[in-house]
Amino acid sequence: MALDAITLSHFRNHRETRLDGARQFNLLVGENGAGKTNVLEAISLFAPGRGLRRAALAEIAGAAGPGGFSVGASLAGQPDEEALRLGTYTKAAQPGRRLVQVNGTPASAVGLGEWLAISWLTPAMDRLFADSAGARRRFMDRMALALDPAHARHAARYENALRERNRLLSDDRPPEAAWLDGIEAQMAQHGALLAQGRARTVAAVGQEIAVLPEQPFARPVLVYAAGGPAGQDAFAAALKSGRGRDRAARRSLVGPHRDELEVTMAGKNVPAASCSTGEQKAMLIAITLAHAQLAARGRPGLLLLDEVAAHLDPFRRASLFERLRSGRAQVWLTGTELGPFAEIRAEAAVWQVSGGQVERV
Amino acid sequence: MASQEIETLASALARLPGLGPRSARRVVLWLVKRRETALLQLLAALEQVRDRLVECRICGNVDTQNPCGICADPRRDQTSVCVVEDVADLWALDRAKLYTGRYHVLGGKLSAMDGVRPEDLNIGSLLERVASGGIDEVVLAMNATLEGQTTAHYLAERLEEYPLRITQLAHGLPVGGELDYLDEGTLAQALRARRPVG
Ligand SMILES: [Zn+2]
Numbered sequence: 001m002a003l004d005a006i007t008l009s010h011f012r013n014h015r016e017t018r019l020d021g022a023r024q025f026n027l028l029v030g031e032n033g034a035g036k037t038n039v040l041e042a043i044s045l046f047a048p049g050r051g052l053r054r055a056a057l058a059e060i061a062g063a064a065g066p067g068g069f070s071v072g073a074s075l076a077g078q079p080d081e082e083a084l085r086l087g088t089y090t091k092a093a094q095p096g097r098r099l100v101q102v103n104g105t106p107a108s109a110v111g112l113g114e115w116l117a118i119s120w121l122t123p124a125m126d127r128l129f130a131d132s133a134g135a136r137r138r139f140m141d142r143m144a145l146a147l148d149p150a151h152a153r154h155a156a157r158y159e160n161a162l163r164e165r166n167r168l169l170s171d172d173r174p175p176e177a178a179w180l181d182g183i184e185a186q187m188a189q190h191g192a193l194l195a196q197g198r199a200r201t202v203a204a205v206g207q208e209i210a211v212l213p214e215q216p217f218a219r220p221v222l223v224y225a226a227g228g229p230a231g232q233d234a235f236a237a238a239l240k241s242g243r244g245r246d247r248a249a250r251r252s253l254v255g256p257h258r259d260e261l262e263v264t265m266a267g268k269n270v271p272a273a274s275c276s277t278g279e280q281k282a283m284l285i286a287i288t289l290a291h292a293q294l295a296a297r298g299r300p301g302l303l304l305l306d307e308v309a310a311h312l313d314p315f316r317r318a319s320l321f322e323r324l325r326s327g328r329a330q331v332w333l334t335g336t337e338l339g340p341f342a343e344i345r346a347e348a349a350v351w352q353v354s355g356g357q358v359e360r361v
Numbered sequence: 362m363a364s365q366e367i368e369t370l371a372s373a374l375a376r377l378p379g380l381g382p383r384s385a386r387r388v389v390l391w392l393v394k395r396r397e398t399a400l401l402q403l404l405a406a407l408e409q410v411r412d413r414l415v416e417c418r419i420c421g422n423v424d425t426q427n428p429c430g431i432c433a434d435p436r437r438d439q440t441s442v443c444v445v446e447d448v449a450d451l452w453a454l455d456r457a458k459l460y461t462g463r464y465h466v467l468g469g470k471l472s473a474m475d476g477v478r479p480e481d482l483n484i485g486s487l488l489e490r491v492a493s494g495g496i497d498e499v500v501l502a503m504n505a506t507l508e509g510q511t512t513a514h515y516l517a518e519r520l521e522e523y524p525l526r527i528t529q530l531a532h533g534l535p536v537g538g539e540l541d542y543l544d545e546g547t548l549a550q551a552l553r554a555r556r557p558v559g
Binding site: 161164165171178 | 471473507511512518
């Protein structure tokens, strides 16, 4: 099954946009600000979470519209297979609440992960290796969530419990032990699952990357560095024994909120953050492709590549297309001109995007 | 421009859970059209509530008698107490008609972020009930939220010193799910499959 058509209604600068007849390669071509990335963002909302811009829902609805937006997708399979229709939208009265429909029936946003596996790479992610550890933890979580929808629940629960504990620890009154026990029990339970999910994901992506050649893309080596002891019981014990120290620091000093994703360049043994911009981009591409390959097992995969092709030299670009062609995921690419896509032009579905309108070329 | 009386009533109704300014105006209009029937019945019902409803001194339930109908019912199992966060949870569980013991309403849940501490909840009265004897089982029927589960853990620890069977609802419930929103079948299942804590 693969994405066949997508509709955008009052979605940023798209008033009513319909893209029909998607193929394995889909190109959105147009000037900056034309609305290409908006189409990718709309597609990314068929994954649980906030989409590829991490935007607040309320700011997505078009200013000239009724105050809500909607995105629809239809997936077609074999001739005897029933088409699947997905929809996600907000209403003017509750612009911050995302509603989801599957085949016309209300469904949960978290459940979207069962239907589609979506990965993306955007220019905003170029700084990932030099960015804060928090950005890399979010990156790990997004990858983990695409492989296991339950990951989001553990992340949210852990985050909540951590806030409760930090608040209790920074209180002037000494916190009641039984209360801390209750909070820490949940931190340990969900924190251990959160950490395991991250470790599993990083290992799986690493394995997928390890079989790739070292050229032409710089090959990254991924290491998950745990911020706390592995396993629920060990983590619970560490929290309990660390209460005095954490109270002095007024925050929790161990746990998956201190996790780190360490990336180095294979062969060179240099931290990714110290590599050239081009090498960093190449490593990001390698991670994204490997993850997309993993995620697309058992459900249709979508790979959204925003402004990726234009910045590669022709040799790397050809290699990227080759890899995408043999991959499992349907690919959506954006660019300001068609030139860099010459190699896939014939097999691709191409749309010219301008002023929030699209035209099939 | 609506009259002052209508504005006052509408803004009072708009503060009710689940209503908003628009629904409140619709309700006011609906009532005004039925001044002699529905409005009178509503007035009478509100007065009854104001004059007769009290908080049960044993369990914290809201009823017209004190102790409440549940606490006063001799057919209810006196040896089992089901602890809930709010009266709404008590009502939801009692609608499921599976639990035959009595209740204890905490009046909230522990939350460091919201500044709700153990002494802000009806925990002392629960410990007194248990300490005075005759109770064999305490069912912790907290919501599946983080705060609900923290509260359940806290209570289990405070109740540890008593010779009790402490059980917890089987939360095959959706996490974050609040009892009040669950259908009776799901609640009954959670009660039937309750499991020992710890
Ligand atoms: Zn009572």
